[in-house]
Amino acid sequence: MAPSLYPDYPPELTTEREKYLLANLKDWSIAHGLAVRPAPSFVTQDQDPSGVLATTAPITLFPSLFPRACFEEGLAIQKAYNELYSAIARDEEWLKGIVEELVNIDDFVAKLWEIHVAVKKEGYVQELSLGLFRSDYMVHVDPSISGAPAGLKQVEFNTIASSFGGLSSQVSVLHNYLLNINAYPSSASAIIKADALPQSKSASSLAAGLASAHKAYGTSRTSYPRCVLFVVQDPERNVFDQRLLEYSLLSENGVRSFRLPFHRTLLDTKLDPDRTLIYVPPHSQTTPYEATTVYFRAGYSPDDHPRSEDWAARLQLERSRAIKCPSILTQLAGCKKIQQVLATPQSPHLKRFLPDDATASRVLRTFAPIYPLDKSNAGEEARNLATNPESANKYVLKPQREGGGNNIYRKAIPKFLKSLPESHWPAYILMEMIEPPALRNAILRNGEVQKGGVIGELGVYGVCLWKNGTGQKAGEVLENWEAGYLLRTKGDQSEEGGVAAGFGAVDSCCLVDV
Amino acid sequence: MAPSLYPDYPPELTTEREKYLLANLKDWSIAHGLAVRPAPSFVTQDQDPSGVLATTAPITLFPSLFPRACFEEGLAIQKAYNELYSAIARDEEWLKGIVEELVNIDDFVAKLWEIHVAVKKEGYVQELSLGLFRSDYMVHVDPSISGAPAGLKQVEFNTIASSFGGLSSQVSVLHNYLLNINAYPSSASAIIKADALPQSKSASSLAAGLASAHKAYGTSRTSYPRCVLFVVQDPERNVFDQRLLEYSLLSENGVRSFRLPFHRTLLDTKLDPDRTLIYVPPHSQTTPYEATTVYFRAGYSPDDHPRSEDWAARLQLERSRAIKCPSILTQLAGCKKIQQVLATPQSPHLKRFLPDDATASRVLRTFAPIYPLDKSNAGEEARNLATNPESANKYVLKPQREGGGNNIYRKAIPKFLKSLPESHWPAYILMEMIEPPALRNAILRNGEVQKGGVIGELGVYGVCLWKNGTGQKAGEVLENWEAGYLLRTKGDQSEEGGVAAGFGAVDSCCLVDV
Structure with missing residues (x-):
């Protein structure tokens, strides 16, 4: 997908056509929940104290070009990724070795591990774990090889709070709708056409995942009705993304759910003596529910745990009989450190979890080389690469923690490392930069259209439900x-006044053969 | 449905339960297009120049109580009403007699009639007419008879731009959703229950009406693709109500439609020599469409016609081969004057249009007595009633024009009439007040909840497609x-600080047996 192949994409819009496209996009998005609550910089709380205003979610005007073969490969290997990460989450011994390298430098990981250890000592009463995963990729075209084929390289693997599954379904329907009402000029019709626009079924499919756990929970321990708990941040601007899953869970699966602000966990839930998780709705305290499944859309970052009660809350949920999505071990399996040990050149670990050679090598092809910054041989090599501005230019430095701050790019790496005591370096990994092809698109955000260079990140969702423990069928x-x-598109900072970097927009794929 | 039967409806909500209900209502409404663009008093144009913000439409927190028998009767007689009004619209001679009484006092009616006469002279080229009607009723309980049964009395019959068919479908789903997630307290469960909440299929059914006209249009006269035109006001805050019909038209019927701001009619449409209506989209002038059906959501009020071009625009559409929804004769059939001549005691007119006695008397039972203010015997009686404050107290004075201003109620009538030259009195009709039962509800508007006494108006939608003219099968x-x-609920002004009068909320029925 060299830009020269599609130099005119997206097509230029006349003023009248852009007006038509935007009018339809703005109305359709609100009518179909492709929305967010407005940022405080757009609407202050004083103006709308009860929070009734909403606005179109940041979305692209066009579906972004994406190589068909890469897209299909990403979807095809998701089941292998689900298998891989569920196997890691089940391998406590192996995980322990990794986590032990992190506990001294990452309080958050240390705290999570502590909770796991405490629950393990007491004994887990729930053998099932649910993962609603998202594997994120970028298209990589090696800039040093002329005419190199496009490949898919993994950016990260999310095991907790994988977001945008709700909005993503809607944006693929939106772009298809815009095509159907001829909002795109006919000059683009050879590219933007129905069979090039894959519809994402993520909202419905992730909800079906929650329903499958709910059903697999087994016999009730109480006479209460059953429910799924969405553990959420409060307030949450991205609430419609989550709501779309809730609505699908109820309408397509008949499963009740409640939103539990994480900070209210100890107020609104309790454990029965046998550790059945009881949810007592604050609006109806006389009608408790038995919670079958705890779906975390919060708890992935230290920011969610400002008080010691927040850790007690997490412990209560982990101790409970409810199926966790994810369990703490599953959450820890999503550490960037683990992505790193799998992707370190000559790593033996992948084979441990994916014994089938063909599957393992297919997954391996999506890894960009990743190095630890520790005392190992690979670590030594990494230190040399990272401290030299010349070689660092091909790399990105990422914190190992979930939600643990910003990445450091290329030439900024040596200076950044110099500012840190060397004992803290192992909290980061060094990853070869993925070099995505140059693309262009237009993004609507807060009513403004920004046009320019963009890069896209493909997220593939996966549902996996498995049995832990040592019992039958473990x-x-x-x-x-x-x-x-999901296609997430953001500004590539390639030009002034273009698409603001850092803020992603929800997008869909326009598949092209390259 | 004397209030004593349901004194505790709607149930009181604890603070926590109201919070739960509102949080769910606010999110669900945005996710399902039960929304409006915010009023300028809430969000200024400066703040949101491109119009991306939306807010929950004014809706009730609870479905309002409505007598089941009245509801069922309203739906059951809609086909008879469709028959009645389509017959009136086909009887030009009879209509002419009515209109001639109005032309000197109502410029708007005069202008519409002029257009009809001009087109008739030239000859209509389209024999089909479509009506998307709405018959509005209130429940009437005669206050002078103790224990009087509840009956349905017609408030008005809308033949143009009948609104809220989109939002109405959604609000009935919303109230059902709130029931399903136990947002209503269990103390109300004997009243608010699934089989008491009729779901309105109005969005889908009205769209099917437009599709039936589109299909009945017959052979194309051009090689252009075909479309339906929604003639709209611009800007339109109630845009989602209309969009829901457009989406249903496309997704359920495969029919393309465009929004044509009424003031752009002469810019964006033209007539072929054979008066085929050609729509030239401003965003894509090289791909014109053949318009099969013109659906007016504007043009019902003098305010839509500030310029002489606006009348030329209406003439162009009326002259065209497209099926009008409504034609000018159909629009005129909706004059309050016509409702009055049908409902004047001892009127011979109803039988003219509904020859079947049983049908006619069933319709007749829904009429509240209405008097003209003219020189007829009934008019003489009306003058006596209206100028005496004592007897006027049982009446409402309504302008005959569509969208022609506010009603005058009860004791205010004599003074108002005194302020008018007597020659203008025939522009009004005098209608016996309908005495609806006392109800209570809570309305969310602009983020504020108002609670108090309300009155509800039931609107029943009807679709009718018929053949005019003198040809075969006329x-x-x-x-x-x-x-x-539709259930439209507004404040009854019964108390200070209650529900603001004049602003309706979209509501749904909770049927009760009384």
């Missing part, structure tokens, strides 16, 4: 499916 | 169905 994977996709 | 009714319902 290790069995009960459910495993690919669950739709 | 007078044939091709399609005739009841198309869902």
Whole structure:
């Protein structure tokens, strides 16, 4: 997908056509929940104290070009990724070795591990774990090889709070709608056409994942009705993304759910003596529910745990009989450190979890080389690469923690490392930069259209339900499916006045053969 | 439905329960297009120049109580009403007699009639007419009879731009959703229950009406693709109500439509020599469309016609081959004057249009007595009633024009009439006040909840497609169905600080047996 192949994409819009496209996009998005609550910089709380205003979510005007073969490969290997990460989450011994390298430098990981250890000592009463995963990729075209084919390289693997599954479904329908009402000029019709626009079924498919856990929970321990708990941040501007899953869970699966602000966990839930998780709705305290499944859309970052009660809350949920999505071990399996040890050149680990050679090598092809910054041989090599501005230019430095701050790019790496005591370096990994092809698009955000160079990140959702423990059928994977996709597009900072960097927009794929 | 039967409706909500109900209502409404663009008093144009913000439409927190028998009767007689009004619209001679009484006092009616006469002289080229009607009723309980049964009395019959068919469908789903997630306290469960909440299919059913006209249009006269035109006001805050019909038209019927701001009619449409209506989209002038059907959501009020071009625009559309929804004769059939001549005690007119006695008397039972203010015997009686403050107290004075200003109520009537020259009195009709039962509800508007006494107005939608003219099968009714319902609820001004009068909220019915 060299830009020279599609130099005119997206097509230029006349003023009248852009007006038509935007009018339809703005109305359709609100009518279909492709929305967010406005940022305080757009609407102050004083103006709308009860929070009734909403606005179109940041979205692209066009579906972004994406190589068809890469897209299909990303979807095809998701089941292998689900298998890989569920196997890691089940391998406590192996995980322990990794985590032990982190506990001294990452309080958050240390705290999570502590909770796991405490629950393990007491004994887990729930053998099932649910993962609603998202594997994120960029298209990589090696700039040093002329005419190099486009490949898919993994950016990260999310095991907790994988977001945008709700909005993503809607944006692929939106772009298809805009095509159907001829909002795109006919000059682009050879590119933007129905069979090039894959529809993401993520909202429905992720909800089906929650429903499968709810059903697999087994016999009730109480006479209460059953529910799924969405553990959420409060307030949450991205609430419609989550709501779309809730609505699908109820309308397509008949499963009730409640939103539990994480900070209210100890107020609104309690454990029965047998550790059944009881949810007592604050609006109806006389009608408690038995919670089958705890779906975390919060708790992935230290920011969610300002008080010691927040750790007690997490402990209560982990101790409970409810199926966690994710369990702490599953959450820890998503550490960047783990991505790193899998992707370190000559790593033996991938084979441990994916014994089938063909599957393992297919997954391996999506890894960009990643190095630790520790005392190992690979670590030594990494230190040399990272401290030299010349070689650092091909790399990105990433914190290992979930939600643990910003990445450091290329030439900024040596200076950044110099500012840190060397004992803290192992909290970061060094990853070869993925070199995505140059693309252009237009993004609507807060009513403004920004046009310019963009890069896209493909997220592929996966649902996996498996059995932990040592009992009968331990290790069995009960459910495993690919669950739709997300395209997240953001400014590439390639030009002044273009698309603001850092703020992503929800997008969909326009598949092209390259 | 004496209030004593349901004194505790709606149920009191604890603070926590109201919070739960509102949080769910606010999110669900945005996610499902139960929304409006905010009023300028809430969000200024400066703040949101491109119009991306939206807010929950004014809606009730609870479905309002409504007598089941009245509801069922309203739906059951809609087909008879469709038959009645399509017959009136086909009877030009009879209509002419009515209109001639109005032309000197109502410029708007005069102008519409002028256009009809001009087109008739030239000859209509389209024999089909479409009506998307709405018959509005209130429940009437005669206050002078103790224990009087509840009956349905017609407030008005809308033949143009009948609104809220989109939002109405959604609000009935919303109230059902709130029931399903136990947002209503269990103390109300004997009243608010699934089989008491009729779902309105209005969005889908009205769209099917437009599709039936589109299909009945017959052979294309051009090689252009075909479309339906929504003639709209611009800007339009109630845009989502209309969009829901557009989306249903496209997704359920495969029919393309465009929004044509009424003031752009002469810019964006033209007539072929054979008067085929060609729509030239401003965003894509090289791809014109053949318009099969013109659906007016504007043009019902003098305010839509500030310029002489606006009348030329209406003439162009009326002259065209497209099916009008409504034609000018159909629009005129909706004059309050016509409602009055049908409902004047001892009127012979109803039988003219509904020859079947049983049908006619069933319709007649929904009329509240209405008097003209003219020189007839009934008019003489009306003058006596209206100028005496004592007897005027049982009446409302309504302008005959569509969108022609506010009603005058009860004791205010004599003084108002005194302020008018007597020659202008025939522009009004005098209608016996309908005495609806006392109800209570809570309305969310602009983020504020108002609670108090309310009155509800039931609107029943109808779709009717018929053949005019003198040709083969003239007078044939091709399609005739009841198309869902609307409950519109507003403050009854019964108390200070209660629900603000004048501003309606979209509501749904909670049927009760009384």
